[in-house]
Amino acid sequence: MPDLAIIIPSVLNGLTTGALYALIALGLTLIYGVLHIINFAHGALLMVGLYAVWFLNTRLGIDPYLALLIVPPAMFALGYGLQRGIIGRSSHGRDENILLVTLGLSIVIENLALFVFRSDTRIIDTPYSFETVEFLGAFLPLPKVIAFFGAVVTAAALWLLMARTDLGRAIRALAKERKGAQLVGIDADHVFAMSFGLGIACLGVAACLLLPSYYVTPQVGHGFVLIAFTIVVLGGMGSFVGAFLGGLIIGVVEALGGLFLGESLGQIGIFIIFILVLMFRPQGLLGHKV
Amino acid sequence: MRQLVLLLAVFAVIALAPFVIASEFSLNLVIMVLYAALLGQAWNILGGYGGQFSFGHAAYFGTGAYTVAVLQVQLGINPWIGLVAGGLLAIGVAAFIGLATFRYGLRGSYFALVTLAFAEVLRILSNSVDFTGAGVGILIPLAPGVANLQFETKTGYFFLVWTFTLAAFLAVWWIGHSRFGASLAAVRDNEEAARALGVNAFRVKMGAIMLSGLFSGLAGVFYAQYFLYLDPYIAYGPAISVESLLVPIIGGMGTLFGPLLGAAALHAVSELTREIIGEVPGISLVLYGALLVVMVMFLPRGLAGLGERLFARRRPKAGETGHA
């Protein structure tokens, strides 16, 4: 049994990773909650965001945190366009078709990235990449600490947007009562695409916060897809608070799983949680049974 | 009956391939088309006829492949026995996943994601234990001879995969003409109504997933013996799951010949791109992905559906979409 001196840093590390997972899952759960679709291209779009941050940094010298002003809006536009142009037109009344189309999109995006960037692992160099912060006797990388707080702030901003703005109200109305919202004059196609765009913009934020302490390859999204689904399912499909808590839980589970079972087998815990939650508590930990 | 005659005629014509095709390269292409049709037909049983979209058919494929490989390499058991064991274990894995999903009423996207998660669990497990060779993979020693389920020439492999594929197509023909198939289609189109008419939906779906798993497992056995090498990513990785669903979606889900059309179309596309653009990593996958998007958007009934629309008598006022 490893002692606390190993467990505490591990848990803290898990929490910082978990906050980013939460941010990624937040985008997914927003899209699910409003459009009732599962975006399988979520991981691939995160990868697009990561390459955008990498490109801005290495080619134009833009700091990844400054890229927060550029990448999320661009990702928003990309999401808006994808939903209006492709995803929104392909369900033909079956959810699974959306899953297939977004799977197709992710294959296209990933392999285009492979074509353009090759399969090399890319990182960025920032002056603060190796800075650390001491907390509870653990040394945490500064970028991960910034990412943690950045994720919390973004989640709060998203919550405010949903609760306080006209767009948020329209989105919530549409999520709850599709027909009724359309009857009172809400342009459903537009608001759906806005929601999808917001979900993808979350990925843009996550990409800016993630890259200083992470890397990017064309396949980098794979690892995040099922994790994000697990978090969303764990938190209850469409629940913001649930997604955030779920993200933190999964981050810690992954860190501890890696500690006790080893890197390779450690990942298994996440998938097993995913399967068990869907089997026994599909409404999520916080959700109510319908 | 007409369909059965047509099916047998098509496979009889395909069986001539080794005798009329001289080049190894071209015969290999025919083998790969048959292999893709086998994978696709396996998925089609559950996805096309049963309406349960699996994203994790690699679970059965990998189990078939690893069974025959591990039994040979680690225990020295003859691959013909491995073939049977591989098929049975693939059925077993399918039964387990079926129990875990259908028993708990998982449908639609949830079913798809859980099957993917099961395949990932198997991939990680096979990457972590020693008897599969872990991340390094497992190499089956070259020992040509019918007794070893290895062949000197491509013709032997051709008839191995031809037999598996024909069996899968015959099974699907039977599905289209049996009570089991009628029940399966009823569950696909409306589970509640089917149950009200006395269809045991759970049992029917279990039957479909096990049959589907069997043929995926046989595809895995064939793969292992043909390429003589496996690693966790080949066996349980997402590529096989994607190929399995892509083939019938392109060809036409829920149709007998759809997977054959889809397999031929996919390989035609990737050969053409190779001719035109040359060897570029990932380019044929870009096309596969784009095809998937385009098919679902514009031709949800696949090439078979398109053919039906162009040539056959049209069902009056039949909806073009919604029953893919």
Place this chain on the structure above:
Amino acid sequence: MLEVKGICKAFGGVQASRNVSLTVPEGRITSLIGPNGSGKTTLFAQITGFQTPDSGQVSFEGKDITGEAPETIARLGMVRTFQIVQPFAGQTVRENIAVGAHLHRASRRDALAHAEAVASRVGLGDRLDLDAASLTVAGRKRLEVARALATDPKLILFDEVLAGLNPSEIRDVIPVIRDICDSGITIFMIEHVMQAVMSLSEYTWVLNQGEVIAEGEPASVVKDERVIEAYLGKGMAQRIAQRQVVHA
């Protein structure tokens, strides 16, 4: 033939069935009426195994079937139709009916032949090769009846099989239902079309807020004060009575 004893069922705070008891006699047409939301369809769902009652018992031909699966109950000889028709879209009328016919027929050929026979019995004989999704509402209602009938049931539960039909279509379907009963199949129906209840059913139960508030022959039940109140609101019975006095 069918006996329901003290069934209770609640969804959250809403009591959908309150101590419902009734006995459906063999060989007759009986019915269940009541205002919208009175729990008729929920009761059907509990009888046929789609929902399990919180308490109480359902027995069919003397056998306790409470909590059994719908497919098991169908196999015993009791089938239901759905108020919102549920065709297998994309399959032909013949294929749709054959699903029911397969319940007691393993052979595809027998099932298809039986499907054709049943189709002509309900007036779908000329539409066998049409996609079920292309049928009109009236056609789909007939298809619901045909599929249930094809299972060779002893008892059919029709859930508003006439709802949504125009008067001439209703006139066409009524003899079909009567013919089914004459062939020895017991019928228990939920119906809103009072004309049909009055002309078809011999006995009726009235459900209001999950509770049986009256039962008897339809002609006498509709005069029951509680029934009028349930349908038209409190005080209505008296006003109707007063008006009749004034007019008299």
